[in-house]
Structure formats: structure tokens, C-alpha cells
Amino acid sequence: MTTLTLGKALNEGMRKAMEDDPKVLIMGEDVGKLGGVFRVTDGLQKDFGEQRVIDTPLAESGIIGTAIGLALRGYRPVCEIQFDGFVFPAADQIITQLAKMPLRSLGKVKLPVVVRIPCGGGIGAVEHHSESPEAYFTHTGGLRVVACSNPVDAYTMIQQAIRCDDPVVFFEPKRRYWEKAEVDTSADAAGWTPFDQAQVVRPGTDLTLLAYGPMVKTSLEAAAAAEEDGRSVEVIDLRSLNPLDIERVEESVRRTGRCVVVHEAPVYNGFGAEVAARVTERCFYNLEAPVLRVGGPSTPYPPSKLEDHYLPDLDRVLDAVDRAFAF
Amino acid sequence: MTAEAPRGAEAPPELVQLLTPEGERVEHPDYDIDLTPEEIRGLYRDLVLVRRVDLEAVALQRQGELGLWASLLGQEAAQIGSGRALAETDMAFPTYREHGVAWCRGVDPVNLLGLFRGVNHGGWDPAEHNFHLYTIVIGSQTLHAVGYAMGIQRDSAEAATIVYFGDGATSQGDVNESFIWASVFNAPVVFFCQNNQWAISEPLEKQSRIPLYRRASGFGFPGVRVDGNDVFACLAVTRKALADARSGQGPVLIEAFTYRMGAHTTSDDPTRYRVASELEAWKLKDPIERVRAYMFKNQIADQDFFDAVDAEADELGRDVRKRCLELPDPGPLAIFDHVYAEPHRLMDEERAQFAAYLEGFEG
Numbered sequence: 143m144t145t146l147t148l149g150k151a152l153n154e155g156m157r158k159a160m161e162d163d164p165k166v167l168i169m170g171e172d173v174g175k176l177g178g179v180f181r182v183t184d185g186l187q188k189d190f191g192e193q194r195v196i197d198t199p200l201a202e203s204g205i206i207g208t209a210i211g212l213a214l215r216g217y218r219p220v221c222e223i224q225f226d227g228f229v230f231p232a233a234d235q236i237i238t239q240l241a242k243m244p245l246r247s248l249g250k251v252k253l254p255v256v257v258r259i260p261c262g263g264g265i266g267a268v269e270h271h272s273e274s275p276e277a278y279f280t281h282t283g284g285l286r287v288v289a290c291s292n293p294v295d296a297y298t299m300i301q302q303a304i305r306c307d308d309p310v311v312f313f314e315p316k317r318r319y320w321e322k323a324e325v326d327t328s329a330d331a332a333g334w335t336p337f338d339q340a341q342v343v344r345p346g347t348d349l350t351l352l353a354y355g356p357m358v359k360t361s362l363e364a365a366a367a368a369e370e371d372g373r374s375v376e377v378i379d380l381r382s383l384n385p386l387d388i389e390r391v392e393e394s395v396r397r398t399g400r401c402v403v404v405h406e407a408p409v410y411n412g413f414g415a416e417v418a419a420r421v422t423e424r425c426f427y428n429l430e431a432p433v434l435r436v437g438g439p440s441t442p443y444p445p446s447k448l449e450d451h452y453l454p455d456l457d458r459v460l461d462a463v464d465r466a467f468a469f
Numbered sequence: 470m471t472a473e474a475p476r477g478a479e480a481p482p483e484l485v486q487l488l489t490p491e492g493e494r495v496e497h498p499d500y501d502i503d504l505t506p507e508e509i510r511g512l513y514r515d516l517v518l519v520r521r522v523d524l525e526a527v528a529l530q531r532q533g534e535l536g537l538w539a540s541l542l543g544q545e546a547a548q549i550g551s552g553r554a555l556a557e558t559d560m561a562f563p564t565y566r567e568h569g570v571a572w573c574r575g576v577d578p579v580n581l582l583g584l585f586r587g588v589n590h591g592g593w594d595p596a597e598h599n600f601h602l603y604t605i606v607i608g609s610q611t612l613h614a615v616g617y618a619m620g621i622q623r624d625s626a627e628a629a630t631i632v633y634f635g636d637g638a639t640s641q642g643d644v645n646e647s648f649i650w651a652s653v654f655n656a657p658v659v660f661f662c663q664n665n666q667w668a669i670s671e672p673l674e675k676q677s678r679i680p681l682y683r684r685a686s687g688f689g690f691p692g693v694r695v696d697g698n699d700v701f702a703c704l705a706v707t708r709k710a711l712a713d714a715r716s717g718q719g720p721v722l723i724e725a726f727t728y729r730m731g732a733h734t735t736s737d738d739p740t741r742y743r744v745a746s747e748l749e750a751w752k753l754k755d756p757i758e759r760v761r762a763y764m765f766k767n768q769i770a771d772q773d774f775f776d777a778v779d780a781e782a783d784e785l786g787r788d789v790r791k792r793c794l795e796l797p798d799p800g801p802l803a804i805f806d807h808v809y810a811e812p813h814r815l816m817d818e819e820r821a822q823f824a825a826y827l828e829g830f831e832g
């Protein structure tokens with residue numbers, strides 16, 4: 143067991159993947175000497191060289207487009223998009239090419255490309271540095287979309303994403319980069335939770351809180367606070383947004399009868415809408431209340447002085463929990 | 470250029486220069502300029518004042534008053550030279566470091582600080598100053614500038630646009646597309662690239678294997694490289710490019726060869742990727758020192774003038790600091806303001822819900 147921050151766990155995970163498979167490449171802006179603006183790739187270029195850890199020109203469409211070409215040639219590129227708001231210049235390559243080429247080849251082409259995106263707010267940044275663009279990608283067939291929330295998952299999920307033969311959009315909760323946990327880096331990969339599975343991170347009996355990425359911690363805090371009011375809240379970390387592990391969710395909601403989905407992205411047309419619709423379809427007769435959603439307002443991400451109001455916090459989650467019990 | 474050689478230690482060839490680092494006036498066949506003593510004193514004052522605002526902003530960030538700051542230190546001449554070349558009706562499209570150009574356009578520096586303090590995303594009226602909002606997504610604004618220039622064309626107006634971007638930005642698809650559009654439509658736009666040698670940690674070699682100004686020829690319009698630390702040359706070259714654009718001769722790419730003396734932003738740590746000797750070499754090319762030397766030698770100003778400018782800079786710094794600290798935080802419901810120009814049901818609903826939620830705490 144070693145104590146690792148989430149950022150360092152990603153770093154160790156990528157290091158392991160690079161040692162295991164010489165075809166794994168890291169590419170992106172400032173990923174080399176600087177180790178990325180969050181230092182997630184720190185030291186990798188020093189140890190694996192410039193052929194495997196590539197400082198790219200400042201061009202996101204170029205990063206993903208060339209990663210596709212490298213993948214066609216048998217490499218497994220792991221691309222870093224510096225911040226969530228800068229993935230859009232690459233959206234064309236991700237949505238029109240990366241997602242669709244395997245299908246167009248009737249499965250002959252495999253594109254094992256990982257697109258790492260530090261996501262979400264809460265770090266007091268300027269515009270375009272705090273967004274949650276997951277819905278754009280979960281809406282695109284052909285992409286797997288996952289979000290890690292803690293160091294253990296960061297370490298395992300990044301390796302699973304790299305090993306996966308499908309393109310994976312990999313969200314990293316940037317405000318949790320510095321949070322620490324014990325990680326067993328010697329555990330056998332065969333025992334890891336598959337990266338398309340949801341996980342119950344706190345059991346409970348009265349209500350199911352569904353969250354992913356940065357909101358898992360907030361939801362755990364809310365569940366602990368609800369406990370003091372005598373409410374037993376189960377928290378599930380969805381981990382994979384596409385595919386969604388609906389069976390695990392269904393099993394929980396059938397038991398608890400109440401469900402709240404939490405994310406940072408705007409509620410309107412957000413990922414929570416998909417979850418709510420599916421839960422309603424499957425658990426209609428078990429539900430004591432409508433599935434509620436907690437998320438950002440349907441506005442652009444505000445200037446940082448307002449982000450504490452924009453981002454769901456403990457109180458906003460508890461407010462939704464109260465409303466679910468009021469029905 | 471190898472990684473070890475201090476970048477820009479030797480002056481590159483093909484560089485338009487009118488004032489040497491030692492403060493000697495030199496002539497150039499195409500770009501010579503006649504400046505009155507008063508104009509020279511004005512440029513010097515601009516350089517000193519924007520440097521002072523920048524230093525104050527860095528200090529404010531260090532004291533936790535700004536979330537971030539992108540310093541212009543070292544790039545004052547490129548910004549003041551080009552900014553003072555603009556006619557009132559010309560439109561400027563900046564990135565996020567153009568505090569000197571903003572100064573020339575009459576934007577209150579406190580407005581810039583407000584953005585980095587996180588009270589708004591910009592907030593000034595671009596039309597009032599003919600200075601567009603800062604753009605953080607690299608390269609996007611180059612296309613806006615070309616579109617605006619196409620509008621100028623259609624209006625048969627006597628004006629041009631100027632668009633600022635960095636060396637790193639030249640790798641973006643948008644920037645290359647903007648070159649194509651400008652060229653094909655012969656748009657009155659001046660592309661002003663401040664090549665400060667670095668895109669965060671990546672040196673110019675990671676973006677281009679040819680001098681950036683030469684890119685223009687591949688797109689079918691002229692490119693010129695100017696000493697970006699020479700305010701006279703920046704003014705002369707930009708003036709000519711804008712005049713050409715206004716008179717229907719199409720776009721020009723100016724590469725201002727300069728250096729980012731500070732960190733990329735206050736969150737960056739340049740010691741991880743660049744050597745100190747590089748900084749030392751560039752210090753000798755300081756944009757302010759050379760004007761000061763020239764003015765002294767040619768008796769364009771006396772010590773009283775320099776003292777007065779310094780005093781004015783101190784006063785400006787104090788004023789900017791004071792007003793920055795006085796900037797009110799926006800109220801929570803401001804999240805819903807200005808998202809749409811027309812009434813919008815969803816905004817009304819969410820605003821009302823949020824107001825009710827907040828009132829619950831007052832209970």
C-alpha cells in the first residue's frame with residue numbers, strides 16, 4: 143500500500159501501462175518537461191523519452207487526429223486535453239472520426255485512444271477552465287465515457303482505459319487531484335473492479351444518491367450529514383457514464399425507493415436526465431418520489447466569485463434529499 | 470537552435486529595428502518613422518505605466534486578490550507600439566495578455582483585473598473601446614477578426630482590424646483557417662503575433678520549423694518580422710500594415726520577436742523548463758531601458774520628466790490596487806443575468822427557484 147494523491151495515482155497508472163506495453167504513448171500540450179499543468183504526467187518523459195511522451199503543437203484537433211493515425215498503426219495513445227473547455231477544438235475529430243471509424247470498418251479498425259480531460263470547477267479559475275462537458279460525449283455513440291473520483295480508481299481505471307480497445311473519454315476531477323488515499327499498486331489487475339461498473343461507496347436503505355467524478359465526495363459528505371437526521375443514504379459512484387451500469391442502480395433504487403442524481407454540469411439536458419429517465423422506467427412502481435436532479439444552472443459556467451453558488455454543495459444535495467422525502 | 474542555446478541570444482536576421490538595445494536610432498528603408506519629442510515622451514509614459522499596472526496585478530495575485538494573472542512583462546513595446554498605431558475606428562481583437570493594447574484603447578485596467586479576480590468574464594463594452602473581449606481559448610479570435618474585417622469591407626469603411634495571438638496559437642486550426650479566409654477575401658486585417666518564444670513550457674520549435682512571419686507567404690500575403698522590444702519599430706510596422714489593409718491591400722502578418730520575461734501566468738513555474746541565462750540575455754533588450762537611453766542621449770526628456778512619469782506610475786498603481794479591492798462581489802443571482810438577450814423561460818424558472826432556495830437560509 144502506498145499513499146497517493148489522485149493526480150499521482152494517475153501518473154503511476156500511466157507509468158505502469160507504459161512499462162507493460164511499449165505501444166502506449168502519452169501526448170498533449172506541456173506533458174513533457176513540465177509534466178502537464180497539473181503535473182499528472184510528471185517525470186514520464188524523463189523516464190520514457192520524447193518518442194513516447196510527446197509535447198505536441200498547441201492544436202487539440204491535431205492531438206486527437208494524429209492519435210487516430212497512430213492508433214491505426216498499432217499504438218495506444220493517451221491524449222491529454224489541458225482543460226475541459228479546450229476539448230471543443232478537438233470535438234470534430236472525437237465525434238466525427240474517433241467515435242465512428244471502428245463501426246465504419248465493420249470492426250476491422252480498432253481505435254484504442256484515451257482522451258484524458260481534467261474536468262469540473264471549484265479551483266477559482268478563469269473562463270473555460272471549469273466545465274463539465276460529459277453530456278456531449280455520452281451523447282456520441284462509439285465512445286466509452288468514464289470518470290474517476292478517488293486515487294484507487296484513478297490508478298486502476300486509467301490502466302483499464304488504456305488497455306481497452308475502444309476509444310475512451312476519461313474525466314479527471316481536477317479539484318480532487320490533491321486528495322489522498324491508500325492505493326495497493328501490487329494488487330493483481332484481475333481483481334480490479336471492471337471500469338464499466340458502478341460501485342456502492344456507502345450503503346444505505348432510505349435513498350440512493352448517484353454521483354460521479356468530483357461530486358462523489360460531496361455526496362458522501364451529504365450522506366454523512368443526512369445520517370445525523372436519521373436518514374440512511376446509499377451513495378453510488380457511477381464511474382462509467384457510457385455504458386451506464388443501470389443494473390446496479392436499479393437494484394439500489396428498488397430497495398430505497400428514492401433517487402437523487404448529482405453532477406456539476408447544467409441540469410437541463412445533462413447526464414442526470416438520462417439516469418432519471420432510466421431509473422423511472424425500471425423502478426416506477428418502487429419509487430416513493432420522482433427521481434430528482436442536482437446540478438449547475440443552465441447557464442455558462444460563471445466567474446469564479448460565483449462558482450460556490452453554481453456548484454452543488456452539501457446543502458444543495460441535502461435540500462434535494464429533503465424534497466425526495468417530502469413527497 | 471539547440472535546446473541549450475539561450476533563445477534569442479543573437480538577433481535573428483530579417484528583423485525590422487529602429488532603435489537598438491543600446492538606444493541608438495537606426496534607419497530602415499521601408500519603415501522609417503518620424504516621431505516628435507512629445508510623441509516619444511508619450512510612448513515612454515505608456516510603457517512605464519502599463520508595466521506598473523502589470524507589476525501591481527502580479528502583486529495582487531500573490532496576495533490572493535486575483536485568482537490568476539497573465540503578465541505582459543517584456544512585451545510592453547510590442548503592445549504599445551501596435552496599440553498606438555491604431556486609428557480610432559480600427560478594431561482590436563486581443564487574447565488574454567494584451568493589457569498594454571487595452572491601455573491604448575482606453576479600457577480601465579481595473580476592468581482587466583476584475584476578470585482575473587473572478588467578478589466577471591470581461592465586462593467592458595467592446596464597441597465603446599473598439600477593443601474586443603479577452604479570448605482564452607487559443608486562436609478563436611483570429612476568425613472573429615477576419616469576419617469583422619469582412620464587415621468593414623462590406624461597409625466600405627476606412628478601417629481595419631488587428632488581431633493578437635501568440636507563437637503557440639499559430640498551430641491552431643482556427644488561426645490557419647483565419648489566414649486562408651483573410652487571404653481569399655482580401656480582408657483588411659493585421660495579424661499581430663507576439664512571438665514571446667514560449668507557449669507555456671513549449672519552445673517555438675514545438676510549433677514551427679520556420680520563422681513565423683514566413684508562414685504568411687504560404688497563404689498568399691506578406692509577413693514581416695519586427696523587433697518586438699522596439700516600440701518605434703512596432704509602431705512603424707503596424708502603422709504601415711494597417712494603412713495597407715485600410716486601402717484595400719489585404720492582410721499582413723506581423724511577427725513581433727520578443728520574450729515573455731515572467732511566468733506564463735502566475736500559476737506557472739518556468740524554472741522547470743527554461744534556463745536563467747536566457748532571461749539574462751533578454752534583459753539586455755528591455756523595451757523601456759532603450760527608449761530611456763535614447764531620450765537621455767538626445768535630450769528629449771530630462772530627469773524631471775522621468776521622475777514625473779515614475780510618480781504617475783506609482784499613483785496609478787495605488788489607484789488600481791485600491792479600486793481592485795473595492796470591486797464588489799456579484800450577487801448569487803447574477804449567474805442568470807445576461808445569458809440571453811431576450812426573455813427566457815428556463816432562466817426565469819431557475820432564477821426563481823434559486824432565489825427561493827437562498828431565502829430558505831434567511832428563514
Ligand SMILES: Cc1ncc(C[n+]2csc(CCOP(=O)(O)OP(=O)(O)O)c2C)c(N)n1
Binds near residue numbers: 171200634667669733
Ligand atoms: C484551445 C486551447 N488549448 C489550450 C489552452 C491552454 N493554454 C493557455 S495559454 C497556452 C499557451 C499559449 O501560448 P502562446 O499562443 O504562445 O501565447 P502566450 O501565452 O505565450 O502569449 C495554453 C496551451 C488554451 N487556452 N486554449
